[in-house]
Amino acid sequence: MRARSVSKARGRLDVAVDALNDAIAQAEPLLTDAELASARAARHRLTERLEHSSEHTVIGLFGATGSGKSSLVNAIVGADIARVAHRRPTTSSALAVLPEPTDEREGDSASSLLDWLEIHERHTVGRGSLPQGAILVDLPDFDSVESANREIAERLAGTVDVLVWVTDPEKYADAVLHTEFIRRFARHDAVTIVVVNQADRLSKADGAAVRSSMKALLDEDGLAKTEVFLVSALEGSGLPKLRSEIASVVESKRAILERLFADARAEGHAIAEATGVSITRKSAEIPSLPREVPDAEVDRLEEACAAAAQVEKISEAVAKSYRTRAGRHTGWPALRWIGAFKVDPLERMRIGRASNSHRTGDSGEEFVSRSSLSIDAPGARARMNRAVEECALALAGEAPHPWPGRLTAALDEEKESLPDEVDYALTHTDFRGAEKSWTWLPLNIVQWLAFLTAIAGLVWLLALAGFDFLQVPKPPMPMLEGLWVPVPVPTAMIIAGLGLGILLGALAAFLNSLIAGSRKRRARRALRSSLREAAERTVVARAQSELDRAARLEAALAALVAST
Template identity: 40%
Template structure:
């Protein structure tokens, strides 16, 4: 690969690693901590490996007891490294054969490989400048727990994995279920060698290799190189060398290995997130329905009803009508209205001198029905917003909606108390009606006074002047009748006008109160939910990038 191509691969790997880290951070509190810790380990391993020698390719030989793994290692190395260095019938700790010592120490220290052998050049395979490290590792089915732990650790660290199988146990579930299947994304850095083919009749070698390929294909490793070899006879050893040399000379094994690790980690996050599809798709699960204007309006409406907003609106209407009666009613009877309590004052909603942030209403405290209605409204909103989201994220969104539930009653009460209900605002028509009412009353009283004077003069046997008449009716009588009738008519007309104006004032109050409740709902319910929805969207996008999509 060209230098520019390698730089492009590294840049893509940078983006994917960064996206994986973003996805991990975004998933905190939503996905199991164990899963997030596994992803962090992948990121730490990637950071450590990239800080070490990029000129060396580490190839690990893995196999079961009796697979001839160490023998194949020696055959590929061109020397009895394993036997000569360790003098044991089975491998108990990692052993390294090194071509290109310079820069390898820090890498081997990180791998915790103490036994190191500087290998002699093998023509056509490896020289000092090849930058190749072969590791002979303990058997993965060893009875010693320490050996199995070494294998598990090395599976996650080496750049290229060479799985050495034998004809008797090539389909063993231990290697396939525990190792090969979980590494299905690592096909580009995996080589499978069927060793000891010399133990098979010649006509059975190809069918056995084909059978092995079918098994691997079922595990997502259909494109993996599958080679037959015999460490004893040397058959196929050159093919194994060629496959390893190709990986070493391309200098892409490290990036490919880490990219596969990121893909697997992204799939693990997707699986933990609740993706119903194949984990390797790493799609991050379904997409949440989100918050809609209709759902927010529904939430605000239900919270308003639970907070007795209709009761406040009714009080606004009745308060306006009462005030209108006091100001436009017939002066003879309007004073009676002053004995009727103002509904808004009873609810402590007509205090002009109160500070809005400290004011509270005297509305009835929320009882069980109101609390149940509030809970149902919040739950319904969260259900609608999280519809379609993966299971763990739905739980997070619901939890976010419930976080401010305990603060809702007091916050809504304060919002109601702080809402301008225009209770002190006078209507323009009150002054005109009031002036005419008093004019009518004065006219009627003047008529009464006139008649009173005439009666007094008659009682005192004094001359009584002629009273002017209108259409045969005495003017004082007309004044009394007209004044009283006009006052009553004005009072009746004012009642109808007040009813319509009160309805309009109530509608304005309802709108203002709902807006105030909607603001509270936005702060305590909607915004936390939208924050989690945004986190899910960012998580899904980061996971998609991490998966290489």
């Protein structure tokens, strides 16, 4: 790999690491403790490996007991270094074999890398035995009866740069090898080599059959492009080709980046699988999960809040309140005092009096007057809770695990705050309930004029009656001529005053009813708007934050896939 290609790949890897960080951050609430620990460990391995030598390629030889890993290491380097024995397990610790360093800096970087890998047993061979920069690692048997040996093999399988799976003609189809190791690292096909050792035990035809069978098994494991090397560590057949492949991998310097790309890609797929994200080569998407909370769900929440808050009852109270106050200003003056004993429905409910401003006590702290309508009543809470649950179910729809549970859990947390927000909306919505109408003043003036006219006529008649009672001459009675019968003016004043009062009362009642209906509709609109905002501040905002998390997770995983 040329320097420019290496630099470009390193830039892509930086993008992949950033994308993985973003994916972990967004997926954190959705992952189990074990899944989150695995993701963080993978990220830690990525960043730590980048901090160590990029001039050395660590090639790990993995295999079952008796597969001949140690013999193969000896054969590759041409020296009897790795221990070969018949005792099980043969290898109880990892052994690193590397060529003599060309300078002190190279030696220090190799030592630092091996320290990080926790490989303490090391052996140096002469230059030429291995490509410069190569580090061969003979690992404990992954089927060892010693659990510590298996743990070493499993740990280093997750960190070495190149995976060399070593098997033999008898165990190449072993389930442990394929299901617990090779298949687990199927996404690492670019840095995987498969060796069938002890080929000297096979005829040419049998060797071809074993190679073909192993290729078929690797195809099932997801490594269709991985080459199978037939090698005899004892006789040396196939070794030149294997050495050439190792040299090519080391000299191209691609293995380190390819391994890290594979790790990032594998962890991205693991996160996607755990969070229900469907990944393709070009995109990442959570099926059936909307990007925004649909208006229909907001409408449903608004309806539930309106029913729980008794919006219709409050709106009717606004209309009654207006009619009560209007009657005190436009009713017949002689009977208006009766209206003073009627309680304003809004005052009784303590609704709509706080306007849109906050009220503060002497301490300066905000306080909110609770409405007399019981938002805490079981029926009201149950109605809102049911709407929240239906919203979560509607948003999740056919979305994969864990989104239905996540949305339900997230919105459940808003069930406690929604009633308080609804009550706040009730006590802080300005209905302009105390607002007067322009019709009141002219109707009031005319009513008083009519009333005073009738009173004047009555006083006039009483005065005339007083003259008669005192038996004193009374002034002549003015008559209203031009009618079918002459009518005394005082009587006409009483009739006109009372008649006009009745007509004005009927007109005022009609106008007040029309305006009360308008105030009712206005109050309903204002209340619904406030309740919708209350639902949006709580349930909808929380639901949208989860949908936004899903979108960011999709974007992070898409960026991760694209970069790898």
